[in-house]
Amino acid sequence: MLLKIEKRAEYSRVMVYLTPIIALALTVLSSVILFELLGVNPVEALFQFFVAPLDTKYEFSELFVKATPLMLCAIGLSVGFRANVWNIGAEGQLTMGAIVGSSLFIYFPETESVFLLPAMIIMGAIGGAAWAGIPAFLKTRFNANEILTSLMLVYVAILFLSVLVHGPWRDPQGFNFPESQTFSDSADMPILLSGTRLHFGTLLAFLAVLGAWMMMARTLIGFQVKVIGEAPRAGGYAGFSQKKIVWFTLLFGGALAGVAGLSEVSGPIDQVLPSISPGYGFTAIIVAFLGRLHPVGIFFASLLMALTYLGGETAQINLGLPVAVTGVFQGMVLFFLLASDVLVHYRFRLNTARKVAP
Amino acid sequence: MKLKHISSLFGAAAIAAGMLMGSAASAEDKIGFIYVGPVGDHGWTYRHDVGRQAVQKEFGDKVKTTFVESVKEGPDSERVIRQMAADGHKLIFTTSFGFMNPTLKVAKQFPDVKFEHATGYKRADNVSTYSSRFYEGRYVVGKIAGKMTKSNVIGYVGSFPIPEVVRGINAMTLAARSVNPNVTVKVAWVSTWYDPGKEGDAAKALIDQGADVILQHTDSPAPLQVAESRGVWAVGQASDMSKFAPKAQLTAIVDNWDGYYVARTKAVLDGTWKSEDTWGGLKSGMVELAPYNSAIPADVVALAEETRKGIEDGSIVPFAGPFNKQDGSVGAAAGEALDDGVLLGMNWYVEGVEGQLPK
Numbered sequence: 001m002l003l004k005i006e007k008r009a010e011y012s013r014v015m016v017y018l019t020p021i022i023a024l025a026l027t028v029l030s031s032v033i034l035f036e037l038l039g040v041n042p043v044e045a046l047f048q049f050f051v052a053p054l055d056t057k058y059e060f061s062e063l064f065v066k067a068t069p070l071m072l073c074a075i076g077l078s079v080g081f082r083a084n085v086w087n088i089g090a091e092g093q094l095t096m097g098a099i100v101g102s103s104l105f106i107y108f109p110e111t112e113s114v115f116l117l118p119a120m121i122i123m124g125a126i127g128g129a130a131w132a133g134i135p136a137f138l139k140t141r142f143n144a145n146e147i148l149t150s151l152m153l154v155y156v157a158i159l160f161l162s163v164l165v166h167g168p169w170r171d172p173q174g175f176n177f178p179e180s181q182t183f184s185d186s187a188d189m190p191i192l193l194s195g196t197r198l199h200f201g202t203l204l205a206f207l208a209v210l211g212a213w214m215m216m217a218r219t220l221i222g223f224q225v226k227v228i229g230e231a232p233r234a235g236g237y238a239g240f241s242q243k244k245i246v247w248f249t250l251l252f253g254g255a256l257a258g259v260a261g262l263s264e265v266s267g268p269i270d271q272v273l274p275s276i277s278p279g280y281g282f283t284a285i286i287v288a289f290l291g292r293l294h295p296v297g298i299f300f301a302s303l304l305m306a307l308t309y310l311g312g313e314t315a316q317i318n319l320g321l322p323v324a325v326t327g328v329f330q331g332m333v334l335f336f337l338l339a340s341d342v343l344v345h346y347r348f349r350l351n352t353a354r355k356v357a358p
Numbered sequence: 359m360k361l362k363h364i365s366s367l368f369g370a371a372a373i374a375a376g377m378l379m380g381s382a383a384s385a386e387d388k389i390g391f392i393y394v395g396p397v398g399d400h401g402w403t404y405r406h407d408v409g410r411q412a413v414q415k416e417f418g419d420k421v422k423t424t425f426v427e428s429v430k431e432g433p434d435s436e437r438v439i440r441q442m443a444a445d446g447h448k449l450i451f452t453t454s455f456g457f458m459n460p461t462l463k464v465a466k467q468f469p470d471v472k473f474e475h476a477t478g479y480k481r482a483d484n485v486s487t488y489s490s491r492f493y494e495g496r497y498v499v500g501k502i503a504g505k506m507t508k509s510n511v512i513g514y515v516g517s518f519p520i521p522e523v524v525r526g527i528n529a530m531t532l533a534a535r536s537v538n539p540n541v542t543v544k545v546a547w548v549s550t551w552y553d554p555g556k557e558g559d560a561a562k563a564l565i566d567q568g569a570d571v572i573l574q575h576t577d578s579p580a581p582l583q584v585a586e587s588r589g590v591w592a593v594g595q596a597s598d599m600s601k602f603a604p605k606a607q608l609t610a611i612v613d614n615w616d617g618y619y620v621a622r623t624k625a626v627l628d629g630t631w632k633s634e635d636t637w638g639g640l641k642s643g644m645v646e647l648a649p650y651n652s653a654i655p656a657d658v659v660a661l662a663e664e665t666r667k668g669i670e671d672g673s674i675v676p677f678a679g680p681f682n683k684q685d686g687s688v689g690a691a692a693g694e695a696l697d698d699g700v701l702l703g704m705n706w707y708v709e710g711v712e713g714q715l716p717k
Contacts, residue, residue, distance in 0.1 A: 062437055176521050176705040268433035278430040313438050316426045323428045
């Protein structure tokens with residue numbers, strides 16, 4: 001290799017805070033070229049992507065509706081990633097949380113108890129955590145790679161949902177279409193702002209951000225997670241149990257993903273469908289890294305991610321841009337953000353070391 | 359490379375913003391379309407977009423058609439529908455079954471906007487539903503498939519086991535067995551409307567199990583391409599897919615929404631729009647057949663044409679008895695035919711289909 005990447009011994013604090021701005025500038029520059037090539041006015045296009053989606057109270061609230069599941073999943077994943085526990089299966093844990101949580105409504109649809117929704121949220125968390133418990137068990141007992149096991153379980157969960165919705169959970173009045181009946185008021189997430197879809201789940205996401213922040217900064221378990229992640233052997237000497245951290249981070253991430261799934265079905269979806277997430281659990285992995293695995297960073301990263309989705313839709317309606325351009329644009333935003341992040345912490349050097357002749 | 363817009367960068371952003379606000383004030387009426395797949399799927403969504411273009415062509419400057427493609431069924435669709443409604447669209451077509459409840463929710467908040475939902479069953483004062491009797495086309499295709507198969511095994515790539523898809527499988531099977539009682543039908547479910555990889559794999563698996571005619575109720579041309587390369591017959595879905603499989607495609611069941619979309623747009627412009635349920639078939643032109651493959655013998659073409667005309671004039675009814683269900687019980691007795699209510703909730707196979715219907 002002519003070039004090699006090496007970690008900077010010292011990195012600039014200033015640059016850490018400047019990177020988002022540099023990345024944004026680079027995105028704007030290259031998107032001007034992209035939109036020029038497509039024959040679209042770049043000023044108008046950027047306006048449609050970043051400003052138009054936020055110009056009414058309703059649209060502003062939609063940003064949070066879209067960001068909620070991303071935020072919940074990404075917060076859960078980030079704690080595991082800090083400890084080098086690579087849970088890739090948040091999508092499956094989200095699905096399982098939605099299934100287990102909504103089972104309460106499906107089997108007791110007449111219930112009007114005020115405890116129904118809280119019970120559903122708790123069941124959602126348990127469902128997600130239990131699903132993440134499988135990779136935790138396999139990892140601690142058999143040393144099975146959690147990247148593979150958690151990922152494979154995504155497909156199991158999605159197919160299990162499909163079996164339920166195509167079969168026993170179908171709406172009896174629904175002409176055999178694969179949909180459950182719509183949730184009753186007591187199973188619905190309360191709306192926080194009338195006239196919008198902003199729901200209680202968003203509040204849960206904020207709580208998760210605050211809770212994770214406190215946990216990582218102030219508690220022993222947060223400290224253990226960080227130590228095991230950065231210096232596993234040091235953690236071992238300090239008597240921290242690697243297995244305990246694997247269990248804790250997976251269950252924690254699974255529970256939050258489960259809550260995300262439940263707040264989708266009992267929030268904006270309002271019924272159980274064969275597909276309840278357009279891949280939030282996977283997108284959350286990007287969000288977690290975009291937010292530098294820090295709760296506050298994740299808060300903003302999930303809002304940014306949500307904005308690119310909303311902006312993409314606005315651009316399609318108002319400018320007639322194809323959906324593929326939205327994807328390219330999202331890709332550019334993420335590429336520049338993550339690339340400038342890498343360059344702050346690492347540098348490229350010409351590989352000057354010569355090969356020694358044999 | 360076009361660089362004329364670069365200059366606009368140097369213009370004040372305020373001008374651009376002002377221009378944007380101003381553009382909403384023009385006199386044309388906006389008609390919106392929401393698609394579940396990409397407009398380039400060559401199937402379902404593509405045909406809806408052809409319908410949109412027909413509206414644009416018919417009314418010219420009087421309307422402005424807009425669309426959003428690849429909208430996920432679920433919460434995203436509600437946002438997109440609402441955004442269109444809030445944006446001043448007069449009429450919005452939501453073209454996938456999964457958009458049903460979101461369409462109704464938004465319709466409640468925008469009583470002055472008209473909505474048209476494809477393939478659903480819930481209506482409201484400002485929500486119509488429309489669909490096609492695709493099964494009529496499949497009945498014609500079934501006659502051809504029954505005659506063309508040598509192995510007596512017909513393969514069927516299914517999307518989801520919902521009544522619309524099951525109806526198509528059953529109609530095709532009844533027709534195929536009416537001309538060739540030895541036919542059995544194998545179904546492979548792929549749990550997606552559009553995934554060329556999965557659809558192609560399903561077609562391969564069906565051919566490996568002996569099928570020499572491949573039908574599909576999914577939206578990409580992948581199964582036809584597999585059929586072309588493996589030298590078996592296939593039937594196109596939603597649009598004429600012969601350019602993907604010039605040798606293999608026997609014919610295709612073509613959706614034609616043009617007339618409906620133009621008529622409904624006209625009704626909105628005239629102020630005569632009413633909420634109704636439309637279920638058109640071969641007769642109304644909502645379902646068409648692509649040109650028959652020249653390799654089909656003349657007597658089979660004649661049989662297909664006779665069937666098509668019979669369905670159009672009502673002398674042939676696809677779900678007329680006598681026939682049995684897969685479990686041997688009576689599907690419809692001699693002299694009877696299934697009514698629309700039964701067809702809309704169909705969740706059983708007819709005799710001749712192999713395997714269990716996923717429940």
